[in-house]
Amino acid sequence: MTATAVVPQPRTEDGPPPAIVFDHATLAYGSATVLHDVHGTVPAGQATALVGPNGAGKSTLIKAALGLVTVASGSVTVRGQRPAAARSRTAYVPQADALDPEFPVTVGQVVLMGRYRAAGWLRRPGKRDRAIAADALDLVGLADRARDRFGTLSGGQRQRVLLARAIAQQADVLLLDEPFNGVDAVSRDALLGALRELLAGGAAVLVSTHDLSVAHILCRQVCLLNGRQYGFGPPERTLTADNLRCCYGAHVLEVDGSTIVAGM
Amino acid sequence: MSWLDSYTHRALLEAALVGAVCGAMGVHVVLRRMGFFTMAMTHATFPGVVLAAVVGIDIYLGGAAMGVLICLCVLAVSRRRDQGATTATGIVLAAGFALGVALLSASDGFSRDLEAFMTGSIVTVTEHDLAVTAGVGALVLLVLAALHKELVHGAFDPEGQRAAGYPVAALDLLLLVLIEAVIVITAPAIGVMLAMALIVGPAATARLWTDRIGITLPLSMAIGTGSCALGLTLSTHWNLAPGGTITLVVAAVFLVSLALSPHNGLLRPPLRRRAASTG
Amino acid sequence: MGSPLTDPFQVPYMARALVELLILGVLGGAVGVFVLVRRLAYVADALTHTVFPGVVVGFAAGAADGVFWGALVAGLLTAVLLTLLTRAPRISEDSALTVILTAFFGLGVVLVSRQHDYRHDLNAFLFGQVLTVTRADIVQSAVLAAGCLVALAFLGRHFTLRAFDPDGARAMGHRTWLLDLALNVLIALVVVAAVRAVGTVLVIALMIVPAAFGRLLSHRIPVIAAIGAGFGALCGWLGLAASYQASVLHGVQLAAGPAVVLLMTAAYTLLLAARKAVRA
Numbered sequence: 085m086t087a088t089a090v091v092p093q094p095r096t097e098d099g100p101p102p103a104i105v106f107d108h109a110t111l112a113y114g115s116a117t118v119l120h121d122v123h124g125t126v127p128a129g130q131a132t133a134l135v136g137p138n139g140a141g142k143s144t145l146i147k148a149a150l151g152l153v154t155v156a157s158g159s160v161t162v163r164g165q166r167p168a169a170a171r172s173r174t175a176y177v178p179q180a181d182a183l184d185p186e187f188p189v190t191v192g193q194v195v196l197m198g199r200y201r202a203a204g205w206l207r208r209p210g211k212r213d214r215a216i217a218a219d220a221l222d223l224v225g226l227a228d229r230a231r232d233r234f235g236t237l238s239g240g241q242r243q244r245v246l247l248a249r250a251i252a253q254q255a256d257v258l259l260l261d262e263p264f265n266g267v268d269a270v271s272r273d274a275l276l277g278a279l280r281e282l283l284a285g286g287a288a289v290l291v292s293t294h295d296l297s298v299a300h301i302l303c304r305q306v307c308l309l310n311g312r313q314y315g316f317g318p319p320e321r322t323l324t325a326d327n328l329r330c331c332y333g334a335h336v337l338e339v340d341g342s343t344i345v346a347g348m
Numbered sequence: 349m350s351w352l353d354s355y356t357h358r359a360l361l362e363a364a365l366v367g368a369v370c371g372a373m374g375v376h377v378v379l380r381r382m383g384f385f386t387m388a389m390t391h392a393t394f395p396g397v398v399l400a401a402v403v404g405i406d407i408y409l410g411g412a413a414m415g416v417l418i419c420l421c422v423l424a425v426s427r428r429r430d431q432g433a434t435t436a437t438g439i440v441l442a443a444g445f446a447l448g449v450a451l452l453s454a455s456d457g458f459s460r461d462l463e464a465f466m467t468g469s470i471v472t473v474t475e476h477d478l479a480v481t482a483g484v485g486a487l488v489l490l491v492l493a494a495l496h497k498e499l500v501h502g503a504f505d506p507e508g509q510r511a512a513g514y515p516v517a518a519l520d521l522l523l524l525v526l527i528e529a530v531i532v533i534t535a536p537a538i539g540v541m542l543a544m545a546l547i548v549g550p551a552a553t554a555r556l557w558t559d560r561i562g563i564t565l566p567l568s569m570a571i572g573t574g575s576c577a578l579g580l581t582l583s584t585h586w587n588l589a590p591g592g593t594i595t596l597v598v599a600a601v602f603l604v605s606l607a608l609s610p611h612n613g614l615l616r617p618p619l620r621r622r623a624a625s626t627g
Numbered sequence: 628m629g630s631p632l633t634d635p636f637q638v639p640y641m642a643r644a645l646v647e648l649l650i651l652g653v654l655g656g657a658v659g660v661f662v663l664v665r666r667l668a669y670v671a672d673a674l675t676h677t678v679f680p681g682v683v684v685g686f687a688a689g690a691a692d693g694v695f696w697g698a699l700v701a702g703l704l705t706a707v708l709l710t711l712l713t714r715a716p717r718i719s720e721d722s723a724l725t726v727i728l729t730a731f732f733g734l735g736v737v738l739v740s741r742q743h744d745y746r747h748d749l750n751a752f753l754f755g756q757v758l759t760v761t762r763a764d765i766v767q768s769a770v771l772a773a774g775c776l777v778a779l780a781f782l783g784r785h786f787t788l789r790a791f792d793p794d795g796a797r798a799m800g801h802r803t804w805l806l807d808l809a810l811n812v813l814i815a816l817v818v819v820a821a822v823r824a825v826g827t828v829l830v831i832a833l834m835i836v837p838a839a840f841g842r843l844l845s846h847r848i849p850v851i852a853a854i855g856a857g858f859g860a861l862c863g864w865l866g867l868a869a870s871y872q873a874s875v876l877h878g879v880q881l882a883a884g885p886a887v888v889l890l891m892t893a894a895y896t897l898l899l900a901a902r903k904a905v906r907a
Contacts, residue, residue, distance in 0.1 A: 174798070246795075378721075435666075599730030602726050
């Protein structure tokens with residue numbers, strides 16, 4: 085076997101164990117394969133960015149880590165378990181835009197939803213759960229909005245509330261679907277700050293994004309996708325002009341020495 | 349002695365006409381997911397029919413007028429975003445139905461006309477009814493054919509249609525009037541409740557077999573006509589209520605298609621089905 | 628003498644009718660809020676029609692007592708079918724519901740046409756017979772209502788999560804189809820508890836209008852449920868009194884079910900208009 089050098093192995097001495105392992109995973113909806121042969125490791129205590137154009141399969145990969153998409157070949161493991169079995173260790177942050185802004189629910193209730201699983205099916209969330217939820221909301225800087233209706237917040241603030249819900253789950257693995265899409269500068273900074281705090285606490289973060297600068301400042305690893313994997317590793321090695329040109333087609337420009345992707 | 353003198357012949361012709369018109373109308377109802385809305389229209393037609401029967405004017409005309417009027421209220425309420433179209437439709441449905449039943453209870457119970465309106469009586473169809481069905485049905489089909497591409501465009505992309513300068517509200521209103529007309533000509537044959545089955549069933553069945561609207565339309569009309577004829581034959585053979593029997597035939601055709609159709613059937617490749625249900 | 632709002636209920640059958648309507652009003656308002664947030668108004672409507680064949684078969688098999696069990700079987704069967712069919716990909720929920728609804732109703736019509744007392748059945752199904760409610764019926768409704776309310780107390784927050792964010796609910800490990808089935812069964816139980824007493828007209832309204840009324844006043848689900856329950860019960864009381872006044876004192880036949888519904892929709896419309904006026 086010549087490929088042994090790149091097979092991800094659970095590291096024993098030089099770092100924390102991997103949170104998510106994609107081992108030549110191929111993912112499909114129906115008969116249509118969405119993503120071929122993803123291979124790499126998301127370590128604990130680090131952020132990994134999923135980068136690629138629309139329809140590249142970023143959401144599919146996140147759903148695979150949640151056990152919501154069938155793995156046609158290869159495997160996906162979360163903390164050494166099947167993804168579906170590891171759900172109590174993972175927290176998912178959906179796109180705020182996908183949720184109904186008219187839904188009758190307050191910000192505080194949304195964050196408290198993160199405690200439902202820990203509280204169990206029949207027990208109501210108690211004092212401790214409420215305290216955890218309140219702390220999580222504080223961490224994203226929205227403690228004063230707990231009693232407002234979710235839909236009255238701005239898009240960026242709603243995204244922060246959903247991150248707070250994931251924080252309240254006290255999970256080891258966070259999966260975020262395009263959290264920086266259409267988010268204002270204040271909310272962007274708040275999201276980045278909260279994520280850094282979680283990383284410092286040892287959580288693993290897998291975040292899909294259009295925004296290459298986020299990948300550079302937050303993530304130590306990037307997975308470049310478009311139907312298949314174009315690179316998985318440190319940003320400076322993955323986000324090269326050549327890789328980006330392969331992944332995005334012709335829409336890649338170089339301006340002042342940095343690579344930008346146009347026409348997404 | 350003409351062919352139409354036999355009541356079985358009249359019934360068969362009425363069933364075929366109604367099946368074809370409902371099948372064509374249904375394609376648009378299914379395309380726009382207006383099943384619940386159409387259901388609300390049938391209920392909203394009810395008080396108009398009762399009122400017309402009490403006052404003594406043509407019950408179908410009265411029903412149609414009331415139905416359209418009440419549906420305009422739905423459109424008004426559903427503009428409120430925190431209430432939503434489903435809730436607005438539900439409220440109008442409940443209110444219309446209640447108004448009808450209240451008027452009915454105040455006017456001393458069922459009259460013959462009203463019972464016919466609820467469950468239909470296709471075997472007592474007169475030549476006058478046939479003429480009305482044929483005339484109104486032809487008009488509906490004509491309008492549907494003339495405005496086919498505009499209606500489909502509006503169903504697919506209402507914003508784009510508005511941007512392109514079409515009178516979208518007027519088209520929506522026209523569609524409402526057409527649906528109401530179809531309900532009113534179908535009601536005497538198989539009843540207002542079961543008219544729903546004939547509007548949605550064949551079109552939904554046709555959609556299971558093809559994604560192309562050009563094929564859906566004739567297929568739906570054929571399924572509608574066929575189901576009506578078959579249902580009527582079965583009902584006279586075993587002496588069952590014709591409206592109910594036709595409805596059961598429509599449902600059976602749908603279920604068989606659901607099992608067998610190439611895209612959605614239960615017989616398609618197992619891997620595909622599993623993945624689709626988790627995704 | 629007392630007021631027109633309390634006097635009618637000194638007659639025993641009116642008192643029983645009142646208790647039944649109060650129970651159903653509270654139940655409808657509480658379940659209704661989830662019908663509202665999950666946009667299941669059509670499911671509720673469909674269930675009121677699909678219990679019809681059950682009612683017919685039940686009545687044929689065991690007279691008045693059979694109706695309850697017939698409706699229960701038909702209601703639960705529909706709840707399961709609805710959950711299955713609405714999960715099938717590429718069939719719109721709207722069309723699937725219409726087909727199920729009309730098929731069941733058509734079956735009811737066919738069954739009824741084989742019997743003689745046609746109009747009576749259809750009449751009872753539309754109007755209900757709230758004035759002939761017995762003590763046993765009330766106990767039955769109360770037990771069902773208590774069961775549903777307990778289930779809501781435990782499952783309500785999960786229903787909310789599933790309605791608000793289905794992907795998130797799945798990611799947290801909820802089986803959404805199971806939650807959907809549970810809610811459909813709850814709606815079916817409300818329909819079964821109510822349909823014999825108050826008829827189809829009132830059942831649909833009880834599950835839709837009070838919650839919509841509450842939604843206009845609050846954006847917190849428990850508050851909406853409470854307002855809805857109170858509103859449903861209040862309208863049940865006032866509607867029953869109005870029906871009595873009209874029928875007994877003024878000689879206008881006004882069935883209780885429609886009276887309650889018309890009162891509810893009138894109050895809803897007034898509140899809607901009032902809010903528009905305040906905002907303008």
